[in-house]
Every structure is written in C-alpha cells, then in structure tokens.
Amino acid sequence: MKMYIKSVVVDDQAKARTFYTETLGFQIKHDIPMGEFSWLTLVSPEEPDGVELALEPGAHEATNTFRAALMADGIPFTAFSVDDLDAEYERLTAAGVEFTNPPMTAGGAKMAVFNDTCGNLIQLIELLDQA
Amino acid sequence: MGLPFDPQLSTLFRALGDDTRLLILEQLKARDDQTLFELYGRVFNEHGFCLTRQAFSRHLNTLEEAGLIRTAWRGRTKVHSLTAAASFRETLAPFLTGYIKGDRP
Numbered sequence: 089m090k091m092y093i094k095s096v097v098v099d100d101q102a103k104a105r106t107f108y109t110e111t112l113g114f115q116i117k118h119d120i121p122m123g124e125f126s127w128l129t130l131v132s133p134e135e136p137d138g139v140e141l142a143l144e145p146g147a148h149e150a151t152n153t154f155r156a157a158l159m160a161d162g163i164p165f166t167a168f169s170v171d172d173l174d175a176e177y178e179r180l181t182a183a184g185v186e187f188t189n190p191p192m193t194a195g196g197a198k199m200a201v202f203n204d205t206c207g208n209l210i211q212l213i214e215l216l217d218q219a
Numbered sequence: 220m221g222l223p224f225d226p227q228l229s230t231l232f233r234a235l236g237d238d239t240r241l242l243i244l245e246q247l248k249a250r251d252d253q254t255l256f257e258l259y260g261r262v263f264n265e266h267g268f269c270l271t272r273q274a275f276s277r278h279l280n281t282l283e284e285a286g287l288i289r290t291a292w293r294g295r296t297k298v299h300s301l302t303a304a305a306s307f308r309e310t311l312a313p314f315l316t317g318y319i320k321g322d323r324p
Contacts, residue, residue, distance in 0.1 A: 159295045161272070162254020188296050189257045194264045201256065203294065209256075 093129065095142045096166050097151045101128055104137035104143045107205055111183050112168075113119045114141065132168075146207065155207050162188050164211035173198045173214035225310040234285030240278050242266055244303060247288060255279065258299065261322035284307075 098104035105128060108114050116131040117140050125147070129140040146152050158165055170176045177200055179190050188209060189201035198214045222228075234240060242262045247253060253261075259275050262268050270278075279299060282288045287303045 136302070156295065160297050161276075162256035162296050162298075164256070185295070188254050188293070188298075189260075192257070192261065192262055192264075201254075203296070207295075 091139045092139050094166070094206055095144045096204075096206075096210075097144045097146045097155060098204070098208070099146055100206060101126055101143055101145055104128075104204070104206040108141070108143060111180070143206075152207070154218050159207065159209060162201065162209065164209040166208065167199075167211040167213050167216065169213050170195060171214065173200060173212055176200075176212055224314050227306070227315055228312050229293050230288065231287070231306055231310055234287055237278065237281075239275070240270055240282055242268065243278060243282060243299075244301065247299060247301040252291075252293065252298040253300075254296055254298055256321065293322050 095154060096104075099215065105116070105119075108130055109116060113132050113133065115136065116128070117131045117136075118127055118129045120127040125145040128143045131138055131140055146155070155165075158193060173191050177187065178206070181187065186203045187200055188203060189199070191198055191200045193199075193216070196216050200212050201209050204210050235244075239262065242265075243258055246258055246261045255272070255276065258279075259272070261269075262275075279288070279290075283290060283299075286306055287301070288299050289298050289302045290297050292298075
C-alpha cells in the first residue's frame with residue numbers, strides 16, 4: 089500500500105489553481121473537468137511521481153465549518169516540507185503571502201504557517217539535523 | 220466602607236494565578252498578534268506544557284476577561300495581544316508598592 093492523494097478543500101478551485109501553481113510553485117498533474125468542478129491534482133516539481141495534492145471543492149458544508157474553526161484558531165491542517173524555511177518565508181512574503189505564524193523552532197524542526205487565500209492555513213516545515 | 224484598594228485587584232490576581240496564563244503573557248510580551256496555535260506551540264515547545272485546546276482556550280478567555288489581553292480578527296484568524304500595561308500600572312503597582320516599601324498604615 090502506498091500514499092497516493094492528500095486532499096485540501098478550497099473555497100474556489102480556479103483561485104486555488106493559480107495560488108498553488110504560480111505562488112507556491114507546484115505543477116498540475118491532473119485537471120479533468122467533472123461538471124461544475126474539476127478533478128484537480130498537483131505534484132511538487134521536486135517529486136513529479138510523488139504524492140499528489142488534490143484541490144477539492146468545498147461542496148460539503150461540513151468541510152467549511154471545520155476549516156473555519158481551524159482558521160479562527162490559527163491551526164494548519166496540511167504541511168509541506170522545505171529545505172530552507174527562512175528563504176521560503178522571504179520568497180513568499182515578497183510575493184504577498186500572509187503568514188499567521190512567522191518562522192519558529194519547534195523541537196527538531198523549524199516551522200511557519202501561511203494563509204492559502206482559499207480557506208486554509210498551511211504549515212511549512214524544515215526538518216533540522218538531529219546531531 | 221468599601222475596599223481600600225482597586226476592586227479589580229482580586230480579578231487580576233486570579234487571572235495571574237496560573238502558570239500557563241503567566242507563560243502566555245510572557246509570550247505576548249515578546250510580540251503582539253499571535254494566534255492560539257502559535258501561543259500553544261510556544262508554551263509547549265519552550266516549557267513542555269501540554270493541555271487540550273479547550274483548556275488553553277479557557278486560559279486565553281480568562282486573560283481577556285481580566286483585561287490583560289485583547290483579541291482581534293486578522294482576516295478569518297483570531298489574534299491575541301497584550302494589554303496588561305494599564306492594569307499593572309494603575310491597579311497592581313499602587314497596591315504592591317506599599318508592600319515592597321514595607322510601609323505601615
């Protein structure tokens with residue numbers, strides 16, 4: 089058994105497609121129209137055959153209640169790893185991305201949290217060498 | 220008749236009388252506008268305090284009701300900031316100064 093899809097529910101698929109590709113830098117793997125919505129998945133250019141990120145429409149009201157509650161408390165539900173957190177923080181801040189949590193060291197990792205503009209907070213993690 | 224000190228005093232001491240709440244104030248002294256997630260993360264990482272989200276949220280409410288912190292919405296996220304200075308200056312300091320100086324009435 090392998091990991092295949094990780095889903096993020098988004099307010100607006102078109103807006104999310106732009107943010108996740110142009111701002112974050114992920115690549116579209118599948119973009120298949122299915123009625124009102126699309127089956128839209130992304131991969132990291134560093135791992136084109138890796139786990140896919142599905143940008144799912146918030147068509148079920150329960151997902152929106154759940155996401156709003158996490159957003160209010162500043163809690164991220166999805167994490168991406170980066171090699172250099174400070175550099176990514178600089179790059180994304182310059183691109184206008186809003187961070188709710190500036191970089192901080194937590195245990196064996198450095199982390200930060202940003203708003204994806206589509207109803208979610210995303211955590212960036214740089215794993216530190218555990219000497 | 221009445222109290223010989225600010226009636227807010229006991230509310231402030233109750234709000235201050237908890238290690239977690241004192242740690243939250245210490246975190247906010249460093250920077251305003253922190254989310255529950257960030258405050259929780261800092262208190263946990265730096266001091267090993269492990270609470271439920273509900274318990275942590277109650278501590279934040281207690282601090283806000285005592286007027287030691289205030290909350291605001293930044294977009295759809297709630298952030299917390301320190302407002303303790305006025306309470307400390309106007310209520311706590313006048314009371315404590317008498318004891319620190321060792322004055323007798």
